[in-house]
Amino acid sequence: MIRFLLKRLGLALVTLVLLSAIVFGISTILPGNVGRAVLGPFATQESVDALNEELGTDRPVLTQYAEWAGGLLRGDLGVSLTKQVPAWDLLSPALVNSFKLALVAFLICVPLSILGGVIAGLRYGRLTDKSLTIAGISLAAMPEFVTGIVLILVFGIWFRWLPVTAQAEEGANALTQAKYLLLPALTLTLVLFGYIARITRAGVIEALESDYTRTAYLKGLPSNVVVRRHVLRNALPPTIAVVAVQVGYLVGGLVAVELLFNYQGIGLLVYEAARQKDLPLLTAGVLVIGVVYLVVTLIADILYAALNPRIRLGSAE
Amino acid sequence: MDRHTRRTVEDYRHNEAGLLENNLIDELVGGELDRQDFLRRATMFGLGAGSIGALLRLAGETDLAFGAPLDAVQSGGTLRVGIPVFGASLEPYLLNEGGALAFAGIPGEYLTFTTPQGNVAPWLAASWKPNADATVWTFQLRKGVKFHNGKEMTSADVVASLKHYVSKGSNAGLSPFYDADGVSARGKYTVVVRLKSSIGVFPYLVSQTTYQAIIQPAAIVAKPGTWVASGMIGTGAFRLRSYVDKRSAELVRNNAYWGGRPPLEGVRITFFQSSAALVLALRAGQVDLVMQLSPQEAQPFKNNSRYTLYGLPTAAHRQVCLRTDVAPFRDARVRRAVGLAIDRPQQVERVMLGSAQVGNDNPFWRGFASTDRSTKQRRQNLELARALLRAAGAENLKFNLTTWNFLDHTDHAASIQAYARQAGIEVGIEVMDVSKYYDSEPAGADYFTTTPWLNRPATLTEYGARGVPNIYISRCYMSTGDWNASHYKNDEFDTLARTYLGAAEIAAQRKATKRMAGLLLRDTPIVIDYFIRYTTASSSKVKNYVPEGISHIRLANVGLG
Numbered sequence: 034m035i036r037f038l039l040k041r042l043g044l045a046l047v048t049l050v051l052l053s054a055i056v057f058g059i060s061t062i063l064p065g066n067v068g069r070a071v072l073g074p075f076a077t078q079e080s081v082d083a084l085n086e087e088l089g090t091d092r093p094v095l096t097q098y099a100e101w102a103g104g105l106l107r108g109d110l111g112v113s114l115t116k117q118v119p120a121w122d123l124l125s126p127a128l129v130n131s132f133k134l135a136l137v138a139f140l141i142c143v144p145l146s147i148l149g150g151v152i153a154g155l156r157y158g159r160l161t162d163k164s165l166t167i168a169g170i171s172l173a174a175m176p177e178f179v180t181g182i183v184l185i186l187v188f189g190i191w192f193r194w195l196p197v198t199a200q201a202e203e204g205a206n207a208l209t210q211a212k213y214l215l216l217p218a219l220t221l222t223l224v225l226f227g228y229i230a231r232i233t234r235a236g237v238i239e240a241l242e243s244d245y246t247r248t249a250y251l252k253g254l255p256s257n258v259v260v261r262r263h264v265l266r267n268a269l270p271p272t273i274a275v276v277a278v279q280v281g282y283l284v285g286g287l288v289a290v291e292l293l294f295n296y297q298g299i300g301l302l303v304y305e306a307a308r309q310k311d312l313p314l315l316t317a318g319v320l321v322i323g324v325v326y327l328v329v330t331l332i333a334d335i336l337y338a339a340l341n342p343r344i345r346l347g348s349a350e
Numbered sequence: 351m352d353r354h355t356r357r358t359v360e361d362y363r364h365n366e367a368g369l370l371e372n373n374l375i376d377e378l379v380g381g382e383l384d385r386q387d388f389l390r391r392a393t394m395f396g397l398g399a400g401s402i403g404a405l406l407r408l409a410g411e412t413d414l415a416f417g418a419p420l421d422a423v424q425s426g427g428t429l430r431v432g433i434p435v436f437g438a439s440l441e442p443y444l445l446n447e448g449g450a451l452a453f454a455g456i457p458g459e460y461l462t463f464t465t466p467q468g469n470v471a472p473w474l475a476a477s478w479k480p481n482a483d484a485t486v487w488t489f490q491l492r493k494g495v496k497f498h499n500g501k502e503m504t505s506a507d508v509v510a511s512l513k514h515y516v517s518k519g520s521n522a523g524l525s526p527f528y529d530a531d532g533v534s535a536r537g538k539y540t541v542v543v544r545l546k547s548s549i550g551v552f553p554y555l556v557s558q559t560t561y562q563a564i565i566q567p568a569a570i571v572a573k574p575g576t577w578v579a580s581g582m583i584g585t586g587a588f589r590l591r592s593y594v595d596k597r598s599a600e601l602v603r604n605n606a607y608w609g610g611r612p613p614l615e616g617v618r619i620t621f622f623q624s625s626a627a628l629v630l631a632l633r634a635g636q637v638d639l640v641m642q643l644s645p646q647e648a649q650p651f652k653n654n655s656r657y658t659l660y661g662l663p664t665a666a667h668r669q670v671c672l673r674t675d676v677a678p679f680r681d682a683r684v685r686r687a688v689g690l691a692i693d694r695p696q697q698v699e700r701v702m703l704g705s706a707q708v709g710n711d712n713p714f715w716r717g718f719a720s721t722d723r724s725t726k727q728r729r730q731n732l733e734l735a736r737a738l739l740r741a742a743g744a745e746n747l748k749f750n751l752t753t754w755n756f757l758d759h760t761d762h763a764a765s766i767q768a769y770a771r772q773a774g775i776e777v778g779i780e781v782m783d784v785s786k787y788y789d790s791e792p793a794g795a796d797y798f799t800t801t802p803w804l805n806r807p808a809t810l811t812e813y814g815a816r817g818v819p820n821i822y823i824s825r826c827y828m829s830t831g832d833w834n835a836s837h838y839k840n841d842e843f844d845t846l847a848r849t850y851l852g853a854a855e856i857a858a859q860r861k862a863t864k865r866m867a868g869l870l871l872r873d874t875p876i877v878i879d880y881f882i883r884y885t886t887a888s889s890s891k892v893k894n895y896v897p898e899g900i901s902h903i904r905l906a907n908v909g910l911g
Contacts, residue, residue: 078797080519189634197634295627
């Protein structure tokens with residue numbers, strides 16, 4: 034187990050170094066420059082040049098990268114060029130925001146999707162299964178901003194039940210915050226439901242058709258026990274792998290949902306940083322999202338192993 | 351006319367009025383100015399309400415009533431305002447985005463105010479007066495105005511601010527008009543500005559239409575870039591309590607406001623990342639007022655008792671700039687053909703849903719006092735357009751129109767493309783991101799000779815509203831202009847422009863604008879096909895809100911009904 038963790042940690046480090054280098058590299062072909070982004074279209078070239086020199090953005094990208102990476106080794110994520118504050122000061126509130134939204138979405142989406150998948154799997158081929166599958170696929174095929182606008186129209190504008198912007202006022206309590214996050218979380222649930230439920234359904238069907246399930250039934254176990262002990266335990270591991278990947282998306286990839294619900298999460302922050310060519314902020318943001326992905330995948334692997342005794346971490350490789 | 355009125359006017363002419371004011375009175379009495387134009391000119395020269403009223407009576411007009419009566423509102427309540435998020439700086443001297451200037455303009459205030467009708471009204475300056483040739487302007491400051499930090503606003507603060515706005519790096523664009531050395535204090539409440547040359551409309555240039563020119567405490571101006579960190583200290587009706595970048599801001603009532611206690615207790619601003627979210631939040635009742643809407647976005651708020659829709663004709667417009675120095679637009683006939691292809695009234699209906707006024711390929715909006723209204727309106731004439739193209743040997747004219755994805759730009763470009771096709775012109779459309787359109791190309795290259803908006807053969811660019819056309823003329827049309835995207839160079843035009851800019855009398859200004867408009871119809875370096883009506887909406891419980899063409903949100907009188 035320890036060997037496995039160390040190996041994963043090493044790989045994660047390599048991934049993160051590559052990630053940051055790629056972001057720096059790609060950004061050189063992005064249009065725009067920081068001085069102009071800060072001073073605006075009508076500033077004179079003189080003042081733009083002066084600001085770029087002051088910020089050091091007129092230097093070669095390699096030099097800038099080396100300086101940034103050096104800082105990172107000392108635990109410093111760098112300073113945002115456009116805002117002139119440490120990147121972490123901008124990233125941490127955005128990351129907290131993203132985690133909040135991901136959490137609410139996760140709490141609604143995962144149990145619901147698994148339940149849907151299990152029901153569809155148990156009712157394989159019947160009307161319930163078909164309805165759930167078709168609904169799930171249709172919803173997943175719709176872009177999240179379409180689903181989001183429909184939900185806003187119904188719950189925000191017609192009935193006025195739920196707030197349409199996701200950001201609660203400063204200092205609001207957890208319950209109020211959750212209420213503000215409900216519509217975007219529902220949007221994400223609708224988007225992810227079909228995907229997660231399908232994987233669960235497939236796992237359930239496979240487990241139902243397996244010999245051990247038949248044996249369990251034959252030895253006279255009641256159906257709910259068979260489902261809980263044998264079917265679910267075998268059907269869930271692939272679902273967990275899929276959910277883990279979705280958590281990464283829920284934290285870092287929600288630009289469209291964050292835009293629609295006017296929510297300052299890390300996805301939007303990184304997108305803005307890319308638009309303004311704020312390299313330290315962009316790279317630090319991508320790195321943070323990368324860390325989230327890696328950590329979540331690691332947790333999923335451990336969970337996977339815990340659920341599946343056939344996998345022994347470390348020794349199997 | 352009664353004896354008292356005649357007496358007041360004669361007293362004014364002898365004792366107070368200088369050459370400019372006396373000419374103005376002659377123009378009014380001689381019938382050269384209508385009531386609206388007279389008001390514009392009189393307020394600009396700093397005439398008091400008493401003198402203006404007497405002069406109007408002298409000319410047989412009804413007396414003056416400043417401002418519309420206000421609705422009764424309850425004191426208290428917090429107004430929730432939606433403003434688009436901004437990327438660039440919030441420091442006054444660097445302001446250049448609608449969202450940023452709307453926010454900064456709540457705690458901050460200006461020397462003068464350009465009213466929606468185009469008059470200059472007192473603001474932090476209580477009155478002003480030019481010298482005989484309008485090269486020196488003397489401003490009397492309002493007494494008893496306090497900054498949010500409790501310090502009284504004096505001439506030292508105004509002098510420091512005005513000097514700051516012509517310093518290197520400032521976006522205010524005032525440096526062509528005066529130098530830092532030209533600004534001085536005379537006593538605690540008088541500021542004198544000595545201009546580089548005569549400018550008859552100078553008070554306009556220090557109003558909120560030069561949105562950078564917020565009056566700040568001298569101590570903050572001394573350290574540029576610290577205004578936001580200091581808490582955005584201004585003199586406005588509301589002072590800043592908290593601000594979270596890109597998310598929200600809270601302002602509270604300034605109980606020491608010089609204009610009396612504002613009805614609202616506070617203002618809560620939410621910054622929106624997308625205009626769709628902004629519109630939805632207003633519809634869902636989560637904000638009470640938004641900064642600006644496109645005509646399309648304004649549709650749901652029309653004829654709906656829950657909302658109030660505001661429309662304000664302004665000088666804001668779009669410029670289709672055609673490079674006069676490169677093919678295919680070197681020949682003026684080709685440029686005229688482009689202008690002649692467009693059916694302007696129809697385009698205003700289709701692209702702007704009627705929220706615009708037709709333009710005549712010049713920047714002289716009909717709301718400006720200096721605009722001569724006798725110039726014939728250009729109309730669609732496809733036959734003439736084709737004939738001009740044939741004569742110029744450009745029958746198969748093809749060109750690309752470059753713009754960026756802003757409000758009506760893409761619809762506008764597509765509309766021009768469709769009209770041009772009717773005249774046999776093939777137009778391709780190149781839509782860029784804002785940062786690409788307004789950056790040098792490639793990044794880091796010399797700005798003015800490479801940036802797409804100033805260098806592509808044909809570009810479509812937005813211009814905000816101003817109280818006078820001076821900035822448009824000097825920066826977009828004169829051969830020395832730094833925003834001259836059509837690379838227009840015409841000595842005759844330059845001479846007329848200089849005459850206009852230096853002229854203080856309305857007759858001389860109109861004579862110049864008439865001749866400039868004629869030249870621009872002939873040369874057509876820039877097609878200006880519409881002037882935009884500024885559109886926004888609020889919840890119907892918002893009372894006494896008056897919109898402004900340049901996106902400021904004035905809340906001193908606003909209340910919740």
